[in-house]
Amino acid sequence: FLHLAIIHEEKALTMEVIRQVKGDVAFLNFQNNLQQTPLHLAVITNQPEIAEALLGAGCDPELRDFRGNTPLHLACEQGCLASVGVLTQACTTPHLHSILKATNYNGHTCLHLASIHGYLGI
Template sequence: MAVTLSLADRLSSASANGNLPEVLLLLQSGASVNGRNIFKRTALQVVKLSSTAVVEALLDAEADPNLRDPVLGLTVTHDAAREGFADTVRALLAHGADVNLADERGNLPLHLAAKWGRVEAVRVLVGATADPLKANVDGHTAEQLALLTQNKHFKHFLSLMITNGHGQRTFF
């Protein structure tokens, strides 16, 4: 017996595959952009993060960039920052993504970008984050995570910081 997928499942599949024509067709056919698939995730939550055009199409159709993953409490901004898709982070920010939403461990998207050495994502996030020196539940700032993981790019992250006139480290 053939399985018939819901519009939400079909939209999620097209989104996960970065298939822009199929995403647009499904949206025009009435698929709810914030509809949940069989795994309780939206098309934006499963999007192929490197496909900024698909991300933008979903956001233009009013996908909610601040919905949390039902398992880990991450937003798509956390995912894009962790994986280093700076253009996707920019698109999310332009459509109202809140970079100050923390995951269940208190990590902002900035923490994840720093931890994984995603320099360009750090550059995008640093100015948009209300408190770039905020600590997560383990007491680590984004800078400390970069140092703790000793990611090969952590020196680049540190180069994004300057010392202000009061001897305090701050972002530029």
């Protein structure tokens, strides 16, 4: 349900669901058939305010999709500075170090993806 609300950009509904399930990490981190969490989808659909709410509610920013990408990999690949900012600022230091060093299944870190796609400002 949360995945669909995010995909269809139903912001008010999404925020209400997040508010009601805050702390229910199993629900917040549920992965769809592509192993995408709601946080992955918020980044893919360029909704940084939803990503911020998900992180505040307990979403795990280190979970990977079927290609081994964390949400930060996707934000860097898309060149979305707002999402990159939310993901890096909301993460605690141990999470941030881990995410920045994480490689996807092609061996790329998030910064590799930003560079490959021409987003050198990231």
